[in-house]
Amino acid sequence: MPTYLNRGGRELMGLDQDADVTTLPARGFHRSDSGDKVTNAGVPEATRTGRWSGRSILVNRDGREIPVSQVLVAHRNADGEVEYFATIMRDISEQLTLERRVNEAEKVESLGLMAGGVAHDFNNLLVGVLCNASLLVDDLPERSENRALALDIQRAAERAAELSRQMLAYAGKARVELVDVDVSSLAARSLPLLQASIPAHAQIVSKLQRPLPILRGDPTQLEQVLSNLVINAAESLGDEAGEVEIRTEHLEHPFGELLRDDLPEGLQHGVVCLSVRDTGAGMTEDTRRRAFDPFFTTKFTGRGLGLSSVMGIVRAHQGAIAVESRVGVGTVFRLFFPAAEPTASHRPPVSTSNEHVTRRRVLLVDDEDVVLRVAEVVIRRMGLEPVCANSGARALELVQRDPARIHAAVVDLTMPGMDGIQLARALKGLNPSIPVLLSSGYPESRVDEVDEVDGFLPKPYTPSQMTQALQALLDDAIVAPPD
Ligand SMILES: Nc1ncnc2c1ncn2[C@@H]1O[C@H](COP(=O)(O)OP(=O)(O)OP(=O)(O)O)[C@@H](O)[C@H]1O
Numbered sequence: 001m002p003t004y005l006n007r008g009g010r011e012l013m014g015l016d017q018d019a020d021v022t023t024l025p026a027r028g029f030h031r032s033d034s035g036d037k038v039t040n041a042g043v044p045e046a047t048r049t050g051r052w053s054g055r056s057i058l059v060n061r062d063g064r065e066i067p068v069s070q071v072l073v074a075h076r077n078a079d080g081e082v083e084y085f086a087t088i089m090r091d092i093s094e095q096l097t098l099e100r101r102v103n104e105a106e107k108v109e110s111l112g113l114m115a116g117g118v119a120h121d122f123n124n125l126l127v128g129v130l131c132n133a134s135l136l137v138d139d140l141p142e143r144s145e146n147r148a149l150a151l152d153i154q155r156a157a158e159r160a161a162e163l164s165r166q167m168l169a170y171a172g173k174a175r176v177e178l179v180d181v182d183v184s185s186l187a188a189r190s191l192p193l194l195q196a197s198i199p200a201h202a203q204i205v206s207k208l209q210r211p212l213p214i215l216r217g218d219p220t221q222l223e224q225v226l227s228n229l230v231i232n233a234a235e236s237l238g239d240e241a242g243e244v245e246i247r248t249e250h251l252e253h254p255f256g257e258l259l260r261d262d263l264p265e266g267l268q269h270g271v272v273c274l275s276v277r278d279t280g281a282g283m284t285e286d287t288r289r290r291a292f293d294p295f296f297t298t299k300f301t302g303r304g305l306g307l308s309s310v311m312g313i314v315r316a317h318q319g320a321i322a323v324e325s326r327v328g329v330g331t332v333f334r335l336f337f338p339a340a341e342p343t344a345s346h347r348p349p350v351s352t353s354n355e356h357v358t359r360r361r362v363l364l365v366d367d368e369d370v371v372l373r374v375a376e377v378v379i380r381r382m383g384l385e386p387v388c389a390n391s392g393a394r395a396l397e398l399v400q401r402d403p404a405r406i407h408a409a410v411v412d413l414t415m416p417g418m419d420g421i422q423l424a425r426a427l428k429g430l431n432p433s434i435p436v437l438l439s440s441g442y443p444e445s446r447v448d449e450v451d452e453v454d455g456f457l458p459k460p461y462t463p464s465q466m467t468q469a470l471q472a473l474l475d476d477a478i479v480a481p482p483d
C-alpha cells in the first residue's frame with residue numbers, strides 16, 4: 001500500500017494533488033503484466049540486494065499506458081529488515097519513440113544495402129541471360145520451337161530486370177536525372193496510361209493545381225511513383241466501384257509561422273504535394289507500419305515492391321511521405337517535395353545519327369566472364385572488332401602496346417584491383433581520344449562528375465541497348481581514323 005506520492009507522480013498518474021493515495025492498491029499503478037514483474041522479480045531482488053531497476057508500464061487514471069524506467073529501493077531498519085520500498089519512475093515515452101525511429105531508420109538502411117547488393121549481382125548475371133536469349137531469338141528461324149523458348153527466356157529475364165530495378169530504387173540507388181518537372185503536367189500526361197492500367201470500375205479523378213511551382217526531379221521515376229500508388233489504390237477497391245483521386249498542390253507555408261529565412265535549406269519555395277487518395281479497403285495499423293518494407297505484401301500475387309520503391313525514389317528526391325488510412329474508409333498517400341526555383345537547364349541532345357560504323361576496335365573490360373563473352377558477340381555483330389580483357393591491368397597492357405589501335409572502350413565499374421573509373425583515367429592518359437562507356441549493375445550517378453567517362457550503360461542491358469549506347473559514343477567521338 002503506497003504511503004506517499006510526490007507531485008510529479010500524481011501528475012503522471014492523473015491524480016489530484018490532494019488525493020489520498022494510501023487507499024490505493026500498490027498494484028493498481030502498473031499494467032498487470034508489469035505489476036507481476038515488479039512483484040515477482042523486482043521486490044525479491046530489491047529485498048536481497050537493496051535495489052532493482054527495469055522498465056515497466058503504468059496505467060494512469062484515464063487508462064492511458066505510460067512506459068517508465070523504474071528503480072525500486074529497499075529501506076531497512078536498524079535490524080536490517082526491510083521497512084519500506086521507495087520507487088522512482090521516469091516517463092520514457094519520448095525516448096521509446098526516438099528509439100523506434102532510429103531502429104526504423106537502421107532497418108531501412110540495412111535492407112537497402114542488401115537490396116542494392118543483390119540487385120547489383122543480379123544485373124551482371126542478367127546481362128548474360130538477356131543478351132544471350134536475345135541473340136538466340138535473332139538467329140533462330142521465325143517459326144522454330146526453339147525461338148519460342150528463347151523468347152520465353154528473354155521475357156522472364158526482362159521481368160527479373162524490372163524486379164532488380166525496383167530493388168535498386170528502394171536502395172535509393174536509382175539513377176536520378178534531375179530536370180525541372182511540373183508535376184501537374186506530368187500527372188496530366190500520365191492520366192490516359194494510368195486509367196488504362198487499372199480496371200474500369202476504378203475511376204481516376206484529378207485535381208491538378210496550375211500553375212504549380214516546378215521541382216527538381218526525374219520524370220521517369222516520378223511517373224513510376226504515381227503508377228505504383230494508383231495501381232495500389234485501384235487494387236484496394238477490389239471489385240467495388242470507386243474513385244482514385246490524384247491531386248497536386250503547392251503548400252507555400254508548410255511550416256506555418258516559420259519565417260522564410262528560418263526554413264530548412266531547400267524549402268524556401270515551399271513544398272509541392274502530390275497525393276493519391278482512394279475509397280478502398282484501407283489498412284490496419286500493422287499493415288500501415290510495414291507497407292514500405294520490401295517484399296511486404298497482403299496480396300496473393302503481390303511482390304511487395306511497389307511502395308518500397310516509392311520510398312526509395314521519394315528519398316532520392318529529398319522528399320517525404322505521409323500516409324493516412326482507415327479500414328473500410330480508404331487511404332491517402334501524400335508525397336512532399338521541395339519546390340524549386342526554375343533554372344534554365346539544357347541537356348545536350350543525344351545523338352540519334354544512324355551512320356554506319358566503320359570497322360573499329362572496341363576494348364571490352366569486365367571481370368564477369370559471362371558478360372565479356374556475350375558483349376563480345378554483340379560488338380562483333382555491330383561490325384566492330386572486340387578486344388577483351390578481364391581486368392583493368394590486362395586492358396592497359398593491351399592498349400599500351402598501341403594506343404591508337406583502340407577506338408572506344410566499354411568498361412565495367414566494379415572490378416577487383418583497378419576499377420572502371422581508374423581505368424578510364426589511365427586510358428585517357430594513353431590516348432585522350434578514346435571514348436569510354438562505363439557500365440555497372442549500380443546506376444551510378446557519380447559517373448556524371450567524372451570527365452574521363454563519356455557515357456553510361458546500366459546493367460542489365462539488351463543487345464540493342466548496348467548497340468545504341470556504343471553507336472552514340474562512336475558518333476560523338478572524334479576518334480583517330482581506322483588504320
Ligand atoms: N492504397 C492502399 N490501400 C490499402 N492498402 C494498401 C494501399 N497501398 C498499399 N497497401 C498495402 O501495402 C502493401 C504493400 O504495397 P506494395 O505496393 O509495396 O506491394 P503490393 O502492391 O502488395 O505488390 P506490388 O506493388 O509489388 O505488386 C499492400 O500489399 C497493401 O496491403
Ligand SMILES: [Mg+2]
Pocket residue numbers: 228231232305306307
Ligand atoms: Mg503495389
